Amino acid sequence: MKILIIGAGGMLGSAVVRYLSKEELIVADRPEWDITKEEELRTKVLNILPDLVINCAAFTNVEAAESQRELVFQINARGPLYLATITRQLDIPLLHISTDYVFDGQALNGYNEDDVTSPLNVYGQSKEQAEKNITATCQKYYIIRSSWLFGPSLKIKGKMGKKNFVDKMLESAQDQKVIKVVNDQYSKPTYTNDLAVAIRENFVKKSPAYGFYHLANEGSASWLNYAEEIFKQKKMIVKLLPVPCSSFFTQAKRPKNSSLNNNKLPKLRPWPAALADYLKKINH
Helix, strand or coil: CEEEEECCCCHHHHHHHHHCCCCEEEEECCCCCCCCCHHHHHHHHHHHCCCEEEECCCCCCHHHHCCCHHHHHHHHHHHHHHHHHHHHHHCCCEEEEEEHHHCCCCCCCCECCCCCCCCCCHHHHHHHHHHHHHHHHCCCEEEEEECCEECCCCEECCEECCCCHHHHHHHHHHHCCEEEEECCCEECCEEHHHHHHHHHHHHHCCCCCCEEEECCCECCEEHHHHHHHHHHHHCCCCEEEEECHHHCCCCCCCCCECCECCCCCCCCCEHHHHHHHHHHHHHC
8 A cells, every 4th residue: 555644754743654565655754755745745646646644744743733823724724625635536545643632621530533523722723724624625635643753753853753752750850859740630651652553553554434433541640640650660769740731931822631532443452551661771
């Protein structure tokens, strides 16, 4: 299968490239590929004629998104619209990565695939608009929502990629006697390698019904639970100070509980087991 992977240099995109290596891959990333330039994008995709397009490209800095709304919507909403239009023209599927932040976090038991979206911040609003653009434009789509991604970041052009929460916690422990960690926001930490394998097994090797899917490692956690597990597995004694999210000044509101319920696919392993694998990899 010939697969075009857009956003291939990102934390998730690079994992997808690794785990789909047996397929015929076309890896695409900035600056050569800009999904906000419709005609240029169409020309490139039509020259390739892929069997499947996987879109991992996104503006993911939730806080910075609040002051860059136009740019965020260009990348996160209009780019996917252009891809939906092109894949419809080619009559091929589009697999698009979305987020738990399309929900407002008020559901006590997490969110199902068909629950109504109601994002709290610009990032979530842009991702919600992408979902609406795709579903209104093409019929052959897989929209995969995931959450709290962690995994290895590639060094691109001499610069390290985005640091995940695990990396930030381990770094903070080197020079902070006490680390403040939010204890009233919940979701499901998800290992990019596990998500990439699930994409391969469920959407590349098989052709399930088109629609929305939730893929996250099992088990809800607060940021505090997450940090505690990191240091427990590392056998590090670190003083953590539980604080409410209101104690941090942020422009972007975050959902209280955006845990995603996977009702359609084989469930991923619990996140602590996935974390253990990641910690082993970064220790070598």
